[in-house]
Amino acid sequence: MRSLLVIYNQATGPKASTAAASKTPLPETVLRACGYSVAQAHNRVQAKTLIGDAEASVLHVPLSDIREWGTALLQWKAVPLLWWCSDETAAESLEACEDNVMVDGILTPSMKAQEVHWALHFGAKQCFERQQWLDERKQLLSRIEERKWIDMAKGILCEIKNISEAEAYDLLRKQAMNERKRLVDVATSIVNVYQLLQEQKQRKGAKRP
Incomplete structure (x- = not known):
């Protein structure tokens, strides 16, 4: 797995980041440093266009937005969905922490290359099992x-x-x-x-x- 799609929404996009949040490395910066090819999407039109070349999606959004994004992404392509848990997205997700969140794994800005690799590896496995369960249910x-x-x-x-x-x-x-x-x-x-x-x-x- 080498091609990743990082998805922002309006609140978490780089242009909307606060001064405090800007001190935290952005997902694409960390992932590219780990050797991954990264594309970015800031809306559904961009995501639908770019998802075809991606092997996994990294959602840099609050937990409350993940279900909506996940549902849309899985209609276009079945790929692992990982949440980028930064200080910003974690703070915006306090009220949603008890929700049944549809993600296959979590990535954080402090992760090293090997940690990212294994998170993506197990995320892909979780995605496969989830898709298999959905197919069996269907x-x-x-x-x-x-x-x-x-x-x-x-x-x-x-x-x-x-x-x-x-x-x-x-x-x-x-x-x-x-x-x-x-x-x-x-x-x-x-x-x-x-x-x-x-x-x-x-x-x-x-x-x-």
Whole structure:
């Protein structure tokens, strides 16, 4: 990992730094001294443009801003998110210290090259595990959603054809094989058609005097 993207917001940008904060080395200064290639972004447009070449993002923002930034960054590219904990950002984060912060690691201005290296290494590992968990969660939710449609379709077939759930499932599976479609797609189609027919019946019933 050699290419990093340092992200500021308006409050923590170099131009907005106070005299006290200016005594603390900026993230890009420390990271470049450690041998890393560093790009800087001060808004979402710049971050979206630069994130493609970055292997990790270093957020020089208060903790309260990390969730918003993290959500946006992960939509563009899944990279480790590390918080730059300086005196300035730490002071601005006192009220957010109990929040569930979405970061993979912390960097500080006092870190030496080896410490930065290992923080980034473990941050990358944490990012991979977090992404794996998110993928597994997405797959689980997808399977739950598919099961909902299949169960609904089975119920409709049981009602219309007066058959058991096992027979309804076999019917769904055979139709999916014949049409070369996924089981859930066939189930969804059956449910949608049934609901449409029910709505039409209700409208016709409402029009009768």
